[in-house]
Amino acid sequence: MHHILDLDRYPLDRPDSAEFAALVAKAQAELAADGMFNLPGFLRADVAAKAVDALAPRFAGESFTHARRHNIYFRKSIPELPADHPALVEVETINRTLCGDQVGGVLEALYDWPPFARFLAATMGKAALYTMDDPLARVNAMNYAEGQGLNWHFDRSEFTTTLLLQAPTAGGAFEYRTDLRSEAEPNYDGVARLLRGQDPALQSITLAPGTLNVFRGKNTAHRVTPVQGDKDRIIAVFSYYERPGVRFTAEEQMGFYGRVA
Numbered sequence: 001m002h003h004i005l006d007l008d009r010y011p012l013d014r015p016d017s018a019e020f021a022a023l024v025a026k027a028q029a030e031l032a033a034d035g036m037f038n039l040p041g042f043l044r045a046d047v048a049a050k051a052v053d054a055l056a057p058r059f060a061g062e063s064f065t066h067a068r069r070h071n072i073y074f075r076k077s078i079p080e081l082p083a084d085h086p087a088l089v090e091v092e093t094i095n096r097t098l099c100g101d102q103v104g105g106v107l108e109a110l111y112d113w114p115p116f117a118r119f120l121a122a123t124m125g126k127a128a129l130y131t132m133d134d135p136l137a138r139v140n141a142m143n144y145a146e147g148q149g150l151n152w153h154f155d156r157s158e159f160t161t162t163l164l165l166q167a168p169t170a171g172g173a174f175e176y177r178t179d180l181r182s183e184a185e186p187n188y189d190g191v192a193r194l195l196r197g198q199d200p201a202l203q204s205i206t207l208a209p210g211t212l213n214v215f216r217g218k219n220t221a222h223r224v225t226p227v228q229g230d231k232d233r234i235i236a237v238f239s240y241y242e243r244p245g246v247r248f249t250a251e252e253q254m255g256f257y258g259r260v261a
């Protein structure tokens, strides 16, 4: 893994070292304070560039174009809200997706490298994390071309783990509003205010290629703004679960990937 990851800076291969413990402690502190942590330069720059080159013909020829209109909840309706409530306003998301059986290469090798899952579990305070058995969902690569973005939503899973492979020239900013809601308080009026573009607590970051990002997005609304220019935003998404053997249903595979495997 030394030729893929900067293990001098991020010693995932030395879980008994003081440096590893310090890295985990820093990640945990950032998750607690900011709802995310970033490891810039985690994937070596030349490796990220080569991965982009390897994925490009597959994005062009065999990817799934996933376009959908959705509200921030990814749900058709919310029982306690009228259909015209401004928290339910619809937005559009569009990107191209490559699935686990198409990504391959260093990204799949990293996904299946046990110290990576062990490190992620430690940062999230979990006993263990397991790879999926789902051939499509395990590791995905997403491509956002000019005008495309990932629109406002809350995540279904507690954590999301991504690795940026290529950043666009402009646009493609990651915008988020920390703890917009909680389990006890859905804060529909606050959601409506955010969607109107009037939430002063909105934050924005742009990441450099090679950065690993772990994000807690269940109650923090977030989006990626539309890409500008002819350089696409390309990002890998790694899916781990707290139990082994997780697979999507055929219906979920169809909804996310347009095919069943």
Ligand SMILES: [Fe+2]
Pocket (backbone or CB within 6 Å): 153, 154, 155, 160, 217, 222
């Ligand atoms: Fe998300």
